[in-house]
Amino acid sequence: MNKIGFAVTGSFCSMDDMLDVLKQLCQNYEVEVFVTPHVYKMDTRFYSHSELISHIQNITGKKVHTTIQEAEIYGPHPQLDAVVVYPCDATTLNKIDLGINDNCVTMLVKSCVRNQIPIVLGVYSNDILSSSGVHLLSLFNKKNYYFVPMFQDHYQKKPQSMIADKNKVVNTLKAAFLHQQYQPFILGYKKI
Template identity: 35%
Template sequence: MGRLSDVRIGVAMAASHCNLGRAVATMKELVDEGALVTPVISSSILSVATRFGTPDYWRDQITTIANGEVLQSIPDVEPSGPQHWFDVVLVMPCTGNTLAKLANAINDSPVTMAVKAQLRNGRPVVLAITSNDLLGMNAMNLGRLLVARNIYFVPFGQDDPINKPRSLDAHLELTVDTIQAALRGEQLQPILVPWHER
Protein backbone atom coordinates (compact mmCIF):
# COMPACT_ATOMS: atom_id res chain seq x y z
CA MET A 1 0.00 0.00 0.00
CA GLY A 2 1.60 3.23 -1.17
CA ARG A 3 0.94 6.79 -0.06
CA LEU A 4 -1.37 7.31 -3.07
CA SER A 5 -3.02 3.90 -3.16
CA ASP A 6 -5.93 3.90 -5.66
CA VAL A 7 -5.87 7.70 -6.06
CA ARG A 8 -6.96 8.51 -9.62
CA ILE A 9 -4.58 11.07 -11.06
CA GLY A 10 -4.77 12.75 -14.44
CA VAL A 11 -1.19 13.71 -15.27
CA ALA A 12 -1.49 16.56 -17.77
CA MET A 13 1.85 17.17 -19.47
CA ALA A 14 2.51 20.49 -21.20
CA ALA A 15 5.29 20.82 -23.75
CA SER A 16 8.32 21.78 -21.71
CA HIS A 17 10.49 19.28 -23.56
CA CYS A 18 13.57 19.88 -21.40
CA ASN A 19 11.57 18.91 -18.30
CA LEU A 20 9.86 15.80 -19.67
CA GLY A 21 12.51 13.45 -18.29
CA ARG A 22 11.92 14.72 -14.75
CA ALA A 23 8.17 14.62 -15.24
CA VAL A 24 8.20 11.03 -16.50
CA ALA A 25 10.37 9.96 -13.53
CA THR A 26 7.90 11.64 -11.16
CA MET A 27 4.97 9.95 -12.89
CA LYS A 28 6.68 6.62 -12.25
CA GLU A 29 6.98 7.58 -8.57
CA LEU A 30 3.23 8.20 -8.46
CA VAL A 31 2.57 4.76 -9.92
CA ASP A 32 5.02 3.19 -7.47
CA GLU A 33 3.04 4.88 -4.66
CA GLY A 34 -0.12 3.12 -5.85
CA ALA A 35 -1.74 5.87 -7.93
CA LEU A 36 -3.92 5.07 -10.92
CA VAL A 37 -2.38 7.39 -13.52
CA THR A 38 -3.92 8.56 -16.78
CA PRO A 39 -1.62 10.68 -18.96
CA VAL A 40 -3.04 13.73 -20.77
CA ILE A 41 -0.49 14.89 -23.32
CA SER A 42 0.02 18.17 -25.16
CA SER A 43 -0.13 17.66 -28.91
CA SER A 44 3.34 19.22 -29.22
CA ILE A 45 4.91 16.38 -27.23
CA LEU A 46 3.47 13.90 -29.69
CA SER A 47 4.38 15.83 -32.83
CA VAL A 48 7.67 17.70 -32.28
CA ALA A 49 11.11 16.05 -32.15
CA THR A 50 13.70 17.89 -30.07
CA ARG A 51 17.17 17.15 -28.73
CA PHE A 52 15.40 15.77 -25.65
CA GLY A 53 13.55 13.04 -27.55
CA THR A 54 11.22 12.15 -30.39
CA PRO A 55 7.43 11.88 -30.15
CA ASP A 56 7.69 8.08 -30.33
CA TYR A 57 10.25 8.04 -27.53
CA TRP A 58 8.05 10.06 -25.18
CA ARG A 59 4.91 8.12 -26.09
CA ASP A 60 6.71 4.85 -25.28
CA GLN A 61 8.07 6.20 -21.99
CA ILE A 62 4.70 7.51 -20.86
CA THR A 63 2.54 4.56 -21.92
CA THR A 64 4.96 2.05 -20.40
CA ILE A 65 4.72 3.72 -17.00
CA ALA A 66 0.98 4.35 -17.12
CA ASN A 67 0.22 0.95 -18.66
CA GLY A 68 -2.57 2.34 -20.77
CA GLU A 69 -3.70 4.79 -23.40
CA VAL A 70 -2.66 8.41 -23.67
CA LEU A 71 -5.36 11.08 -23.87
CA GLN A 72 -4.21 13.46 -26.58
CA SER A 73 -7.15 15.56 -27.75
CA ILE A 74 -9.82 17.80 -26.25
CA PRO A 75 -12.59 15.28 -27.11
CA ASP A 76 -10.54 12.53 -25.40
CA VAL A 77 -10.40 14.54 -22.16
CA GLU A 78 -13.77 16.32 -22.06
CA PRO A 79 -15.70 13.39 -20.51
CA SER A 80 -13.38 13.44 -17.49
CA GLY A 81 -15.50 16.21 -15.97
CA PRO A 82 -19.04 14.87 -16.24
CA GLN A 83 -17.84 11.32 -15.59
CA HIS A 84 -15.62 12.31 -12.61
CA TRP A 85 -12.56 10.40 -13.79
CA PHE A 86 -9.95 11.98 -11.53
CA ASP A 87 -9.48 12.61 -7.82
CA VAL A 88 -6.76 15.10 -8.71
CA VAL A 89 -5.27 16.55 -11.90
CA LEU A 90 -1.53 17.19 -11.85
CA VAL A 91 -0.19 19.56 -14.53
CA MET A 92 3.47 18.53 -14.84
CA PRO A 93 5.33 20.22 -16.36
CA CYS A 94 3.20 23.35 -16.21
CA THR A 95 4.78 25.85 -18.59
CA GLY A 96 4.39 29.61 -18.45
CA ASN A 97 2.18 29.41 -21.53
CA THR A 98 -0.13 26.87 -19.89
CA LEU A 99 -0.16 28.86 -16.64
CA ALA A 100 -1.21 32.00 -18.53
CA LYS A 101 -4.02 30.13 -20.28
CA LEU A 102 -5.32 28.73 -17.00
CA ALA A 103 -5.21 32.15 -15.33
CA ASN A 104 -7.25 33.61 -18.18
CA ALA A 105 -9.74 30.75 -18.63
CA ILE A 106 -8.44 29.78 -22.07
CA ASN A 107 -9.28 26.20 -22.98
CA ASP A 108 -7.59 25.18 -26.23
CA SER A 109 -5.62 21.99 -25.50
CA PRO A 110 -5.98 18.60 -23.83
CA VAL A 111 -4.06 19.94 -20.81
CA THR A 112 -6.28 22.98 -20.26
CA MET A 113 -9.37 20.84 -20.91
CA ALA A 114 -8.30 18.46 -18.14
CA VAL A 115 -8.00 21.37 -15.71
CA LYS A 116 -11.31 22.92 -16.73
CA ALA A 117 -13.10 19.57 -16.40
CA GLN A 118 -11.60 19.00 -12.95
CA LEU A 119 -12.43 22.48 -11.63
CA ARG A 120 -16.05 22.22 -12.78
CA ASN A 121 -16.39 19.47 -10.18
CA GLY A 122 -14.68 21.45 -7.40
CA ARG A 123 -11.84 18.95 -7.28
CA PRO A 124 -8.13 19.69 -6.78
CA VAL A 125 -5.68 20.67 -9.48
CA VAL A 126 -1.94 20.62 -8.68
CA LEU A 127 0.48 22.69 -10.78
CA ALA A 128 4.18 21.83 -11.07
CA ILE A 129 5.39 25.07 -12.65
CA THR A 130 8.50 25.60 -14.75
CA SER A 131 9.22 28.72 -16.77
CA ASN A 132 11.89 31.33 -17.35
CA ASP A 133 9.41 34.22 -17.00
CA LEU A 134 7.30 33.45 -13.93
CA LEU A 135 8.87 36.37 -12.06
CA GLY A 136 8.55 38.55 -15.17
CA MET A 137 5.52 39.23 -17.36
CA ASN A 138 3.90 35.98 -16.22
CA ALA A 139 4.03 36.93 -12.53
CA MET A 140 0.51 38.40 -12.70
CA ASN A 141 -0.84 35.05 -13.90
CA LEU A 142 0.99 33.21 -11.14
CA GLY A 143 -0.57 35.62 -8.66
CA ARG A 144 -4.07 34.94 -9.96
CA LEU A 145 -3.67 31.21 -9.57
CA LEU A 146 -2.03 31.36 -6.15
CA VAL A 147 -5.35 32.62 -4.75
CA ALA A 148 -7.64 30.50 -6.95
CA ARG A 149 -9.88 27.97 -5.30
CA ASN A 150 -8.97 24.28 -5.71
CA ILE A 151 -5.58 25.06 -7.30
CA TYR A 152 -2.45 23.98 -5.46
CA PHE A 153 1.24 24.22 -6.26
CA VAL A 154 4.13 21.84 -5.94
CA PRO A 155 6.53 24.05 -3.91
CA PHE A 156 8.85 25.99 -6.18
CA GLY A 157 11.93 28.20 -6.16
CA GLN A 158 14.39 30.07 -8.32
CA ASP A 159 16.42 27.40 -10.09
CA ASP A 160 19.14 29.79 -11.36
CA PRO A 161 18.72 33.23 -9.76
CA ILE A 162 21.96 34.67 -11.13
CA ASN A 163 21.65 33.66 -14.79
CA LYS A 164 17.83 33.38 -14.97
CA PRO A 165 16.50 35.74 -12.28
CA ARG A 166 12.86 35.48 -13.47
CA SER A 167 12.82 31.69 -13.65
CA LEU A 168 10.91 29.42 -11.26
CA ASP A 169 10.89 25.64 -11.14
CA ALA A 170 8.88 23.16 -9.08
CA HIS A 171 10.60 20.82 -6.66
CA LEU A 172 9.21 17.61 -8.13
CA GLU A 173 10.52 15.55 -5.22
CA LEU A 174 7.65 17.14 -3.23
CA THR A 175 4.92 16.08 -5.67
CA VAL A 176 3.54 13.16 -3.66
CA ASP A 177 3.39 15.24 -0.48
CA THR A 178 1.68 18.07 -2.41
CA ILE A 179 -0.96 15.75 -3.83
CA GLN A 180 -1.69 14.30 -0.40
CA ALA A 181 -2.14 17.80 1.01
CA ALA A 182 -4.30 18.92 -1.95
CA LEU A 183 -6.62 15.95 -1.42
CA ARG A 184 -7.13 17.30 2.13
CA GLY A 185 -7.82 20.77 0.72
CA GLU A 186 -4.47 22.13 1.91
CA GLN A 187 -1.48 23.77 0.23
CA LEU A 188 1.78 22.06 1.16
CA GLN A 189 4.02 24.54 2.95
CA PRO A 190 6.38 26.20 2.60
CA ILE A 191 5.42 26.94 -0.99
CA LEU A 192 8.68 28.83 -1.63
CA VAL A 193 11.67 26.53 -1.28
CA PRO A 194 15.24 27.74 -1.88
CA TRP A 195 16.79 25.74 -4.68
CA HIS A 196 19.97 24.92 -2.76
CA GLU A 197 17.80 22.87 -0.36
CA ARG A 198 16.90 20.36 -3.07
Template identity: 40%
Template sequence: MLQGKKVGFAVTGSHCTLAAVMPELARVVAEGAEVVPIISPAVRDSDTRFGTSSYWRAEVERITGHKAIDTIVTAEPIGPKKLFDILVIAPCTGNTLAKLANGITDTPVLMAAKAQLRNLRPVVLAIASNDGLGANAVNLGRVMNTKNIYLVPFGQDDPEKKPNSLVARMNLLVATMVAALEGRQIQPVLMGSPEKGQVTGG
Protein backbone atom coordinates in the same frame (compact mmCIF):
# COMPACT_ATOMS: atom_id res chain seq x y z
CA MET B 1 -0.61 7.48 0.33
CA LEU B 2 -2.28 7.52 -3.07
CA GLN B 3 -3.57 3.95 -2.97
CA GLY B 4 -6.71 3.58 -5.07
CA LYS B 5 -6.78 7.20 -6.22
CA LYS B 6 -7.60 7.97 -9.84
CA VAL B 7 -5.06 10.45 -11.16
CA GLY B 8 -4.91 12.41 -14.38
CA PHE B 9 -1.26 13.22 -15.07
CA ALA B 10 -0.86 15.94 -17.69
CA VAL B 11 2.48 16.68 -19.33
CA THR B 12 3.17 19.93 -21.19
CA GLY B 13 6.01 21.17 -23.32
CA SER B 14 8.78 22.17 -20.95
CA HIS B 15 10.86 19.62 -22.83
CA CYS B 16 14.01 20.09 -20.77
CA THR B 17 12.05 19.19 -17.62
CA LEU B 18 10.38 16.01 -18.87
CA ALA B 19 13.22 13.73 -17.78
CA ALA B 20 12.90 15.05 -14.21
CA VAL B 21 9.15 14.40 -14.21
CA MET B 22 9.19 10.77 -15.35
CA PRO B 23 10.54 9.33 -12.05
CA GLU B 24 7.83 11.23 -10.17
CA LEU B 25 5.17 9.87 -12.51
CA ALA B 26 6.51 6.39 -11.78
CA ARG B 27 6.42 7.15 -8.07
CA VAL B 28 2.74 8.14 -8.26
CA VAL B 29 2.03 4.79 -9.90
CA ALA B 30 4.13 2.98 -7.29
CA GLU B 31 2.08 4.64 -4.54
CA GLY B 32 -0.91 2.66 -5.79
CA ALA B 33 -2.71 5.25 -7.90
CA GLU B 34 -4.38 4.48 -11.21
CA VAL B 35 -2.84 7.05 -13.53
CA VAL B 36 -4.02 8.17 -16.96
CA PRO B 37 -1.56 10.33 -18.93
CA ILE B 38 -2.62 13.47 -20.79
CA ILE B 39 -0.26 15.16 -23.25
CA SER B 40 -0.30 18.65 -24.69
CA PRO B 41 0.11 19.31 -28.43
CA ALA B 42 3.70 20.42 -27.79
CA VAL B 43 4.54 17.02 -26.28
CA ARG B 44 2.40 15.13 -28.78
CA ASP B 45 3.88 16.75 -31.88
CA SER B 46 7.35 18.18 -31.15
CA ASP B 47 10.69 16.45 -31.61
CA THR B 48 13.42 18.27 -29.68
CA ARG B 49 16.99 17.70 -28.54
CA PHE B 50 15.48 16.38 -25.30
CA GLY B 51 13.61 13.57 -27.06
CA THR B 52 11.11 12.82 -29.78
CA SER B 53 7.37 13.09 -29.41
CA SER B 54 7.03 9.35 -29.95
CA TYR B 55 9.56 8.67 -27.19
CA TRP B 56 7.76 10.78 -24.58
CA ARG B 57 4.36 9.37 -25.50
CA ALA B 58 5.74 5.85 -25.21
CA GLU B 59 7.29 6.68 -21.83
CA VAL B 60 4.13 8.01 -20.21
CA GLU B 61 2.08 5.16 -21.62
CA ARG B 62 4.64 2.57 -20.50
CA ILE B 63 4.85 3.95 -16.96
CA THR B 64 1.09 4.27 -16.48
CA GLY B 65 -0.14 1.35 -18.56
CA HIS B 66 -2.76 3.62 -20.15
CA LYS B 67 -3.10 5.23 -23.56
CA ALA B 68 -2.52 8.97 -23.44
CA ILE B 69 -5.39 11.43 -23.79
CA ASP B 70 -4.13 13.70 -26.56
CA THR B 71 -7.10 15.66 -27.94
CA ILE B 72 -9.69 18.03 -26.57
CA VAL B 73 -12.41 15.61 -27.66
CA THR B 74 -10.96 12.71 -25.64
CA ALA B 75 -10.40 15.01 -22.63
CA GLU B 76 -13.97 16.34 -22.59
CA PRO B 77 -15.53 13.35 -20.71
CA ILE B 78 -13.28 13.99 -17.69
CA GLY B 79 -15.83 16.45 -16.33
CA PRO B 80 -19.16 14.68 -16.85
CA LYS B 81 -17.77 11.26 -15.89
CA LYS B 82 -15.76 12.59 -12.92
CA LEU B 83 -12.82 10.47 -14.04
CA PHE B 84 -10.14 11.75 -11.65
CA ASP B 85 -9.81 12.32 -7.92
CA ILE B 86 -6.91 14.66 -8.67
CA LEU B 87 -5.28 16.16 -11.76
CA VAL B 88 -1.57 16.92 -11.99
CA ILE B 89 0.06 19.15 -14.60
CA ALA B 90 3.80 18.46 -14.50
CA PRO B 91 5.62 20.18 -15.95
CA CYS B 92 3.24 23.12 -16.29
CA THR B 93 4.68 25.59 -18.79
CA GLY B 94 4.23 29.34 -18.61
CA ASN B 95 2.01 29.09 -21.67
CA THR B 96 -0.31 26.59 -19.98
CA LEU B 97 -0.22 28.62 -16.77
CA ALA B 98 -1.24 31.81 -18.58
CA LYS B 99 -4.10 30.13 -20.41
CA LEU B 100 -5.37 28.41 -17.28
CA ALA B 101 -5.31 31.70 -15.37
CA ASN B 102 -7.29 33.41 -18.11
CA GLY B 103 -9.90 30.75 -18.85
CA ILE B 104 -8.54 29.62 -22.22
CA THR B 105 -9.29 25.99 -23.11
CA ASP B 106 -7.56 25.08 -26.35
CA THR B 107 -5.54 21.96 -25.49
CA PRO B 108 -6.40 18.57 -23.95
CA VAL B 109 -4.48 19.54 -20.80
CA LEU B 110 -6.47 22.73 -20.36
CA MET B 111 -9.73 20.91 -21.06
CA ALA B 112 -8.79 18.40 -18.36
CA ALA B 113 -8.05 21.22 -15.90
CA LYS B 114 -11.31 22.99 -16.71
CA ALA B 115 -13.24 19.74 -16.27
CA GLN B 116 -11.54 18.98 -12.96
CA LEU B 117 -12.21 22.45 -11.57
CA ARG B 118 -15.81 22.22 -12.72
CA ASN B 119 -16.15 19.23 -10.42
CA LEU B 120 -14.55 21.15 -7.52
CA ARG B 121 -11.69 18.66 -7.43
CA PRO B 122 -7.99 19.41 -6.94
CA VAL B 123 -5.56 20.43 -9.66
CA VAL B 124 -1.83 20.35 -8.84
CA LEU B 125 0.59 22.45 -10.88
CA ALA B 126 4.34 21.83 -11.07
CA ILE B 127 5.48 24.94 -12.85
CA ALA B 128 8.44 25.20 -15.19
CA SER B 129 8.50 28.66 -16.73
CA ASN B 130 11.30 30.91 -17.90
CA ASP B 131 9.11 33.95 -17.24
CA GLY B 132 7.53 32.95 -13.93
CA LEU B 133 8.87 36.12 -12.32
CA GLY B 134 8.37 38.15 -15.50
CA ALA B 135 5.29 38.43 -17.69
CA ASN B 136 3.77 35.33 -16.11
CA ALA B 137 4.07 36.49 -12.51
CA VAL B 138 0.55 37.93 -12.60
CA ASN B 139 -0.81 34.59 -13.82
CA LEU B 140 1.05 32.69 -11.13
CA GLY B 141 -0.51 34.95 -8.52
CA ARG B 142 -3.93 34.39 -10.01
CA VAL B 143 -3.78 30.59 -9.94
CA MET B 144 -2.33 30.62 -6.43
CA ASN B 145 -5.48 32.45 -5.37
CA THR B 146 -7.83 30.08 -7.21
CA LYS B 147 -9.82 27.55 -5.23
CA ASN B 148 -8.83 23.90 -5.78
CA ILE B 149 -5.51 24.75 -7.46
CA TYR B 150 -2.39 23.71 -5.54
CA LEU B 151 1.26 24.36 -6.32
CA VAL B 152 4.23 22.05 -6.01
CA PRO B 153 6.79 24.18 -4.12
CA PHE B 154 8.99 26.08 -6.54
CA GLY B 155 11.95 28.42 -6.74
CA GLN B 156 14.42 30.06 -9.08
CA ASP B 157 16.45 27.38 -10.81
CA ASP B 158 19.22 29.68 -12.11
CA PRO B 159 18.97 33.14 -10.51
CA GLU B 160 22.10 34.52 -12.14
CA LYS B 161 21.55 33.46 -15.75
CA LYS B 162 17.73 33.23 -15.77
CA PRO B 163 16.44 35.47 -12.96
CA ASN B 164 12.81 35.22 -14.08
CA SER B 165 12.81 31.42 -14.36
CA LEU B 166 10.87 29.27 -11.87
CA VAL B 167 10.84 25.49 -11.60
CA ALA B 168 8.92 23.28 -9.20
CA ARG B 169 10.78 20.87 -6.93
CA MET B 170 9.50 17.73 -8.61
CA ASN B 171 10.53 15.51 -5.69
CA LEU B 172 7.76 17.20 -3.67
CA LEU B 173 5.03 16.25 -6.13
CA VAL B 174 3.59 13.30 -4.21
CA ALA B 175 3.58 15.21 -0.92
CA THR B 176 1.79 18.09 -2.66
CA MET B 177 -0.79 15.69 -4.07
CA VAL B 178 -1.48 14.11 -0.68
CA ALA B 179 -1.99 17.54 0.88
CA ALA B 180 -4.19 18.68 -2.01
CA LEU B 181 -6.46 15.67 -1.59
CA GLU B 182 -6.93 16.86 2.00
CA GLY B 183 -7.67 20.41 0.80
CA ARG B 184 -4.31 21.78 1.96
CA GLN B 185 -1.51 23.64 0.21
CA ILE B 186 1.83 22.13 1.21
CA GLN B 187 4.15 24.70 2.80
CA PRO B 188 6.45 26.41 2.23
CA VAL B 189 5.58 27.12 -1.40
CA LEU B 190 8.60 29.32 -2.09
CA MET B 191 11.90 27.46 -2.03
CA GLY B 192 15.48 28.65 -2.07
CA SER B 193 17.64 28.24 -5.14
CA PRO B 194 19.22 24.81 -5.65
CA GLU B 195 22.87 24.23 -4.96
CA LYS B 196 25.13 25.13 -7.85
CA GLY B 197 25.36 22.25 -10.29
CA GLN B 198 22.09 20.64 -9.23
CA VAL B 199 19.94 19.80 -12.24
CA THR B 200 16.29 20.78 -11.80
CA GLY B 201 15.08 21.42 -15.35
CA GLY B 202 13.93 24.82 -16.57
Protein backbone atom coordinates in the same frame (compact mmCIF):
# COMPACT_ATOMS: atom_id res chain seq x y z
CA MET C 1 -6.96 3.58 -4.94
CA ASN C 2 -7.23 7.22 -6.01
CA LYS C 3 -7.25 7.98 -9.72
CA ILE C 4 -5.03 10.83 -10.92
CA GLY C 5 -4.99 12.73 -14.17
CA PHE C 6 -1.35 13.46 -14.99
CA ALA C 7 -1.00 16.24 -17.56
CA VAL C 8 2.24 16.95 -19.42
CA THR C 9 3.00 20.27 -21.13
CA GLY C 10 5.88 21.49 -23.26
CA SER C 11 8.61 22.43 -20.83
CA PHE C 12 10.86 20.02 -22.67
CA CYS C 13 13.97 20.40 -20.51
CA SER C 14 12.03 18.82 -17.64
CA MET C 15 10.97 15.57 -19.30
CA ASP C 16 13.40 13.42 -17.31
CA ASP C 17 11.99 14.91 -14.10
CA MET C 18 8.47 14.32 -15.42
CA LEU C 19 9.18 10.65 -16.05
CA ASP C 20 10.56 10.31 -12.49
CA VAL C 21 7.42 11.94 -11.04
CA LEU C 22 5.17 9.74 -13.17
CA LYS C 23 6.93 6.63 -11.84
CA GLN C 24 6.45 7.85 -8.25
CA LEU C 25 2.74 8.50 -8.77
CA CYS C 26 2.15 5.14 -10.47
CA GLN C 27 3.37 3.38 -7.31
CA ASN C 28 0.40 4.60 -5.27
CA TYR C 29 -2.25 5.85 -7.70
CA GLU C 30 -4.06 4.81 -10.83
CA VAL C 31 -2.82 7.30 -13.43
CA GLU C 32 -4.28 8.54 -16.72
CA VAL C 33 -1.89 10.69 -18.79
CA PHE C 34 -2.94 13.70 -20.88
CA VAL C 35 -0.51 15.58 -23.14
CA THR C 36 -0.52 18.82 -25.11
CA PRO C 37 -0.18 18.72 -28.91
CA HIS C 38 3.45 19.90 -28.66
CA VAL C 39 4.36 17.03 -26.35
CA TYR C 40 2.55 14.55 -28.59
CA LYS C 41 3.98 15.73 -31.91
CA MET C 42 7.19 17.73 -31.43
CA ASP C 43 10.71 16.34 -31.57
CA THR C 44 13.19 18.21 -29.37
CA ARG C 45 16.86 17.99 -28.46
CA PHE C 46 15.77 16.05 -25.36
CA TYR C 47 13.45 13.41 -26.86
CA SER C 48 11.74 12.57 -30.09
CA HIS C 49 7.97 12.72 -29.63
CA SER C 50 7.58 9.00 -30.28
CA GLU C 51 10.31 8.11 -27.79
CA LEU C 52 8.76 10.29 -25.08
CA ILE C 53 5.23 8.94 -25.60
CA SER C 54 6.63 5.41 -25.59
CA HIS C 55 8.35 6.03 -22.22
CA ILE C 56 5.12 7.39 -20.75
CA GLN C 57 3.03 4.48 -22.01
CA ASN C 58 5.59 1.94 -20.78
CA ILE C 59 5.39 3.43 -17.28
CA THR C 60 1.59 3.55 -17.11
CA GLY C 61 0.71 0.62 -19.33
CA LYS C 62 -1.95 2.85 -20.92
CA LYS C 63 -2.40 4.96 -24.03
CA VAL C 64 -2.00 8.71 -23.49
CA HIS C 65 -4.94 11.07 -24.01
CA THR C 66 -4.23 13.66 -26.69
CA THR C 67 -7.48 15.37 -27.74
CA ILE C 68 -9.92 17.89 -26.33
CA GLN C 69 -12.69 15.33 -26.82
CA GLU C 70 -10.88 12.77 -24.67
CA ALA C 71 -10.40 15.30 -21.86
CA GLU C 72 -13.84 16.92 -21.98
CA ILE C 73 -15.64 13.78 -20.81
CA TYR C 74 -13.99 14.12 -17.38
CA GLY C 75 -16.23 17.12 -16.65
CA PRO C 76 -19.74 15.70 -17.04
CA HIS C 77 -18.60 12.23 -15.95
CA PRO C 78 -16.10 12.78 -13.10
CA GLN C 79 -13.58 9.95 -12.96
CA LEU C 80 -10.54 11.56 -11.37
CA ASP C 81 -9.73 12.41 -7.75
CA ALA C 82 -7.08 15.00 -8.67
CA VAL C 83 -5.12 16.39 -11.60
CA VAL C 84 -1.35 16.94 -11.56
CA VAL C 85 0.04 19.18 -14.32
CA TYR C 86 3.77 18.43 -14.39
CA PRO C 87 5.55 20.17 -15.89
CA CYS C 88 3.23 23.14 -16.18
CA ASP C 89 4.80 25.59 -18.61
CA ALA C 90 3.98 29.30 -18.44
CA THR C 91 1.76 29.23 -21.51
CA THR C 92 -0.42 26.53 -19.97
CA LEU C 93 -0.45 28.27 -16.59
CA ASN C 94 -1.60 31.51 -18.23
CA LYS C 95 -4.31 29.73 -20.24
CA ILE C 96 -5.60 27.93 -17.14
CA ASP C 97 -5.85 31.22 -15.28
CA LEU C 98 -7.74 32.83 -18.16
CA GLY C 99 -10.07 29.85 -18.66
CA ILE C 100 -8.78 29.07 -22.15
CA ASN C 101 -9.30 25.45 -23.15
CA ASP C 102 -7.64 24.92 -26.51
CA ASN C 103 -5.90 21.57 -25.97
CA CYS C 104 -6.20 18.31 -24.08
CA VAL C 105 -4.53 19.57 -20.89
CA THR C 106 -6.34 22.90 -20.57
CA MET C 107 -9.66 21.17 -21.27
CA LEU C 108 -8.92 18.54 -18.62
CA VAL C 109 -8.21 21.20 -16.01
CA LYS C 110 -11.30 23.20 -16.92
CA SER C 111 -13.46 20.05 -16.89
CA CYS C 112 -12.20 18.99 -13.47
CA VAL C 113 -12.34 22.43 -11.83
CA ARG C 114 -16.09 22.50 -12.35
CA ASN C 115 -16.33 19.42 -10.12
CA GLN C 116 -14.14 20.91 -7.35
CA ILE C 117 -11.33 18.43 -8.07
CA PRO C 118 -7.90 19.51 -6.76
CA ILE C 119 -5.50 20.73 -9.45
CA VAL C 120 -1.78 20.48 -8.61
CA LEU C 121 0.52 22.60 -10.77
CA GLY C 122 4.26 21.92 -11.03
CA VAL C 123 5.52 25.09 -12.69
CA TYR C 124 8.58 25.17 -14.95
CA SER C 125 8.97 28.65 -16.39
CA ASN C 126 11.71 31.04 -17.46
CA ASP C 127 9.42 34.03 -16.86
CA ILE C 128 7.40 33.17 -13.76
CA LEU C 129 9.00 36.05 -11.85
CA SER C 130 8.12 38.48 -14.64
CA SER C 131 5.27 38.42 -17.18
CA SER C 132 3.71 35.11 -16.08
CA GLY C 133 3.88 35.90 -12.37
CA VAL C 134 0.51 37.62 -12.38
CA HIS C 135 -1.15 34.37 -13.50
CA LEU C 136 0.62 32.32 -10.84
CA LEU C 137 -0.57 34.71 -8.13
CA SER C 138 -4.07 34.77 -9.56
CA LEU C 139 -4.33 30.96 -9.50
CA PHE C 140 -2.74 30.82 -6.05
CA ASN C 141 -5.74 32.78 -4.79
CA LYS C 142 -8.36 30.64 -6.56
CA LYS C 143 -10.05 27.65 -4.99
CA ASN C 144 -8.77 24.13 -5.72
CA TYR C 145 -5.41 25.13 -7.26
CA TYR C 146 -2.27 23.98 -5.46
CA PHE C 147 1.38 24.49 -6.38
CA VAL C 148 4.31 22.14 -6.09
CA PRO C 149 6.95 24.10 -4.12
CA MET C 150 9.34 25.82 -6.51
CA PHE C 151 12.78 27.33 -6.50
CA GLN C 152 15.00 29.52 -8.66
CA ASP C 153 17.07 27.13 -10.73
CA HIS C 154 19.74 29.62 -11.86
CA TYR C 155 19.25 33.04 -10.32
CA GLN C 156 22.31 34.60 -12.00
CA LYS C 157 21.72 33.54 -15.61
CA LYS C 158 17.91 33.25 -15.45
CA PRO C 159 16.71 35.50 -12.60
CA GLN C 160 13.01 35.26 -13.60
CA SER C 161 13.05 31.46 -13.82
CA MET C 162 11.63 29.00 -11.28
CA ILE C 163 10.96 25.28 -11.39
CA ALA C 164 8.93 22.88 -9.29
CA ASP C 165 10.75 20.51 -6.95
CA LYS C 166 10.08 17.02 -8.30
CA ASN C 167 10.61 15.57 -4.82
CA LYS C 168 7.64 17.54 -3.45
CA VAL C 169 4.93 16.43 -5.90
CA VAL C 170 3.58 13.52 -3.85
CA ASN C 171 3.39 15.57 -0.63
CA THR C 172 1.73 18.44 -2.50
CA LEU C 173 -0.85 16.02 -3.88
CA LYS C 174 -1.54 14.57 -0.42
CA ALA C 175 -2.05 18.09 0.96
CA ALA C 176 -4.31 18.98 -1.99
CA PHE C 177 -6.59 16.06 -1.12
CA LEU C 178 -7.05 17.85 2.23
CA HIS C 179 -7.58 21.19 0.39
CA GLN C 180 -4.32 22.57 1.76
CA GLN C 181 -1.32 24.15 0.05
CA TYR C 182 1.86 22.24 0.88
CA GLN C 183 4.32 24.67 2.45
CA PRO C 184 6.69 26.32 2.04
CA PHE C 185 5.64 27.01 -1.51
CA ILE C 186 8.65 29.20 -2.41
CA LEU C 187 11.94 27.45 -1.68
CA GLY C 188 14.51 30.06 -2.75
CA TYR C 189 17.53 28.84 -4.73
CA LYS C 190 18.50 25.23 -5.32
CA LYS C 191 21.43 24.11 -7.43
CA ILE C 192 20.40 21.45 -9.93
